[in-house]
Every structure is written in structure tokens, then in C-alpha cells.
Amino acid sequence: MVLYLVAVVMITAYFRPSYQRLYRDSGELPPGWERHLLESKSKSESEWETRMEKIHRDRRATLHRACQKFNLEGPPPSPRRLHKLRYNDPYRLVYCDVAKAGSTTMKKILARVDPNYDYIRENGLHDQDAFKDLSQFPAGSPALTSRLTNYTKFMIVREPLERLLSAYQDKFRYGRAVREFERNYGEHFLEVRTPNDAERWQKAARAAHSKARLNITFAEFVRGVLTGEDRYFNIHWQPQHLICHPCRIHYDYIGHLETMHDDVKYIMRKTGIIEKVAPPKQTARRAGNNLATMYAQIPLSHIRQLGRMYAFDYIAYSFHFEDTVRNIVKGWEDEMHL
Numbered sequence: 110m111v112l113y114l115v116a117v118v119m120i121t122a123y124f125r126p127s128y129q130r131l132y133r134d135s136g137e138l139p140p141g142w143e144r145h146l147l148e149s150k151s152k153s154e155s156e157w158e159t160r161m162e163k164i165h166r167d168r169r170a171t172l173h174r175a176c177q178k179f180n181l182e183g184p185p186p187s188p189r190r191l192h193k194l195r196y197n198d199p200y201r202l203v204y205c206d207v208a209k210a211g212s213t214t215m216k217k218i219l220a221r222v223d224p225n226y227d228y229i230r231e232n233g234l235h236d237q238d239a240f241k242d243l244s245q246f247p248a249g250s251p252a253l254t255s256r257l258t259n260y261t262k263f264m265i266v267r268e269p270l271e272r273l274l275s276a277y278q279d280k281f282r283y284g285r286a287v288r289e290f291e292r293n294y295g296e297h298f299l300e301v302r303t304p305n306d307a308e309r310w311q312k313a314a315r316a317a318h319s320k321a322r323l324n325i326t327f328a329e330f331v332r333g334v335l336t337g338e339d340r341y342f343n344i345h346w347q348p349q350h351l352i353c354h355p356c357r358i359h360y361d362y363i364g365h366l367e368t369m370h371d372d373v374k375y376i377m378r379k380t381g382i383i384e385k386v387a388p389p390k391q392t393a394r395r396a397g398n399n400l401a402t403m404y405a406q407i408p409l410s411h412i413r414q415l416g417r418m419y420a421f422d423y424i425a426y427s428f429h430f431e432d433t434v435r436n437i438v439k440g441w442e443d444e445m446h447l
Contacts, residue, residue, distance in 0.1 A: 161375040168363040168427055175425035176356035183357050185257055191243035193344070193352050196256055197223055202380050203243065203256060205264035205353035208345045209275045211366045214389050215265055215373070216240065221386045263362035263376050264353045265369060266426045269419035270412075270433050274403050276345040277330045287322070295323045297340050298333045328406045335414050349422050363426065400433075401440020412437070 176182050185191075193206045200222055206212050213234060220229045220239070229239045246253035267275075280290040333341045344352060353360070362379070364372030374388035404412060416423070416430045423430045 157371075158375070158378075161371060165362050165372075165375070169360070171427050172355055172360070172363065172425045175421060178424070179356075179421055181350075181356035181421075185253075185357050186354050188244045188246055188248050188253060190354065194243045194262075194358075195219065195240040196243055196260065199224060200380050200382060201260045202382075203260045203262040205262070205360070206240075207264060207266055207349050207352055209272045209279065210267040210349065211265045211364075211369050211373075211389075214369070218373070218377070218382065218386050218389065222382055257358060261362070261380050262358065262360045263364065264349075264355070264360055265364040265366055265372070266349050266353075266422070267366040268428050268433060269349070269422045269430075270404070270415060270437075271400060272349070273331075273334070273346050273415065273419075274327070274400060276343075277327050277403075280343075280345060281325045281330060291323045291325065294333075294341065294343070295325060297338075298325045298329045299323060300333075302329070326406065327403050331407050331411055331415070335411060335418065337418070348419055350425060355425065365426070401437045401443075404437045405441055 194203050195206055195216075196203045197219060204215060204219060206216070216234045216239075220226055220234060223229060223240065225239065225241070229236070232239060243253060243256060246256075278284070280286060334346060350356070355363075362372070362376045364376060368391075370389060370391035374383065377383035377386070377388055412434060416434075420430075422428065
């Protein structure tokens with residue numbers, strides 16, 4: 110009898126993995142495993158949520174210290190500067206729409222729970238009337254104050270140098286709006302070329318029915334941005350804190366594009382959106398993949414100037430300029446097989 114029982118136990122242990130796999134592949138749970146799997150999942154989800162709470166608590170604390178260090182705290186800015194703060198009344202939330210930081214993905218999610226969904230579906234995410242924003246309310250009005258005080262507010266931000274490169278690639282190299290951006294900004298970025306060279310490119314691009322491109326280089330783009338002049342200004346590469354005003358508006362959650370899946374899933378849970386829409390997948394970032402190659406065109410002195418230009422974004426949003434520079438230099442070394 111003892112030998113029989115030992116044999117049964119050994120056989121059961123041997124076939125248990127196959128038994129589990131059989132039920133897994135069939136899409137069913139084997140008898141007795143429901144409670145184990147549900148308890149395991151519940152524990153895992155609880156640990157994940159605790160970890161996310163700490164991450165966002167730490168990010169808020171880092172932001173608060175940066176605001177104090179740079180002496181940027183104050184009352185909310187005027188409504189005309191709040192045009193990128195989209196609000197949703199049914200879910201009582203405000204999203205700061207930062208260009209080149211997952212904004213299209215985020216707007217796809219928010220569109221699904223927006224009262225204006227039919228209009229958005231017909232006219233597109235980027236239509237100027239697609240989402241309501243806080244700029245429509247008078248300064249100091251109860252409607253504005255209530256939303257700034259009582260709604261859940263969040264933003265998604267991105268590593269500054271990667272975001273800058275992404276803006277260049279989208280607006281001057283690969284994107285659908287390249288001709289528009291060359292038309293609006295091309296002459297300014299071409300000023301760093303020799304006069305004869307710049308004039309030749311401009312004539313070619315202006316010729317009737319011409320398909321010629323100005324082919325603004327990344328180095329020319331960076332030189333223009335570093336001037337800080339208004340003619341080079343655009344929200345796609347403007348420092349992120351100037352869009353969201355995080356020292357003058359309290360944000361509940363600060364997501365990073367680099368960890369967007371977890372951050373947005375967590376925010377969606379906290380706001381109830383996850384009951385209506387699935388969280389986004391973590392997507393590949395083209396700018397992140399060729400950061401070293403593209404910044405190899407940029408003098409180190411200009412990279413340091415970019416670090417100063419985006420200093421607050423680096424410090425306030427828990428990014429590390431030194432790490433980015435080290436990764437760029439390492440990429441150069443790898444390419445040269447040093």
C-alpha cells in the first residue's frame with residue numbers, strides 16, 4: 110500500500126505540468142486551480158499598485174523640490190496659457206497634452222470616454238475643437254477654479270533630448286507635416302548656411318510645383334533652437350514645464366513616455382477610465398533607438414547648452430542629463446568599436 114501511494118504521488122507530480130498546460134492551452138482552468146490563480150494575480154496586482162503609488166509619490170516630491178529650488182511656485186497662470194490642459198467632466202480629470210510625449214496615444218484613450226466622441230471620430234484627434242480645454246474659462250471663475258482644484262490632473266513627459274530629436278524627425282524629416290514646417294521655419298534654420306547655399310535651397314523649394322525639400326539637418330535645427338528666439342519657437346520642442354505649469358498647478362500623476370504602459374494603466378485605474386478602455390502597449394521609440402547616431406552631428410558644447418535649456422525638465426521630472434550624455438557617448442564609442 111505504501112509503495113502504491115508513493116507511486117501515485119510521483120506520477121501526479123510528473124504529469125502536473127502537462128496537466129496545467131493542457132488546461133492553459135484549452136483556455137480553461139483545471140479544478141482546484143481557480144483560487145490559487147486568482148489569489149496569485151490579486152497579490153501581484155496589489156504589489157504592482159503599491160509600487161506605482163511610490164513611484165508617483167516620489168515624482169511629485171521631486172517636482173515640488175525643483176519648483177522650490179527654481180523659485181517658480183505661484184498662482185495658476187492666465188487661462189490663455191492653459192490651452193493644452195484638456196478636461197473631461199464625466200471623469201473629472203485634466204490632462205496636460207505635451208506634444209511628442211505620447212500625446213496622440215493618450216488622446217485616443219481619452220476620446221473614447223469624451224462626451225464629444227462622435228465629433229472626434231468624424232473630425233480627428235487633432236481638430237482644434239476635438240477636446241475642451243481650460244483656456245475657455247475666465248480667470249478666477251468658479252468653473253476654472255473647481256476643475257483645477259477638484260479634478261484629477263496628470264501629464265505624460267519625455268526625456269528632453271529624446272523628445273527634441275523626435276520633434277526634428279517628425280517635423281523636418283519623416284512626418285506628414287514636413288513641408289508645412291519647412292515653409293514656416295525653414296528660412297530661419299537655413300540662416301546658418303552660407304548665403305549662396307541657403308538661397309539655392311530656398312529657390313528650389315519655392316519653384317512652382319516643386320517637390321524639393323530644404324533638407325534641414327539636425328545640427329541646423331539644434332543651432333536654431335538654441336538661439337531661444339521666438340521665430341524658432343514651437344510647442345513640439347518647447348520645454349515641457351512651460352506647457353503644463355507644474356509649479357503653479359498641482360498634478361496628481363506624472364507619467365513618463367519611457368514607462369507609459371504602467372503609468373497610464375495606473376492613472377486609468379485611478380480615474381476609472383480602465384473600465385471603458387484598455388491601457389496602451391509600450392511602443393518602440395524611434396528617437397530613442399538612434400539617439401547616439403543623431404547627436405553625433407551635434408558638438409558637445411551644443412549638447413551642454415541643451416542641457417541648460419531643458420535643465421528644469423531634467424530635474425523636475427526625474428530625468429538625468431548626465432546619464433543621457435553618457436549613453437550618447439557610449440553609442441559613439443560602440444559605433445567606432447572603441
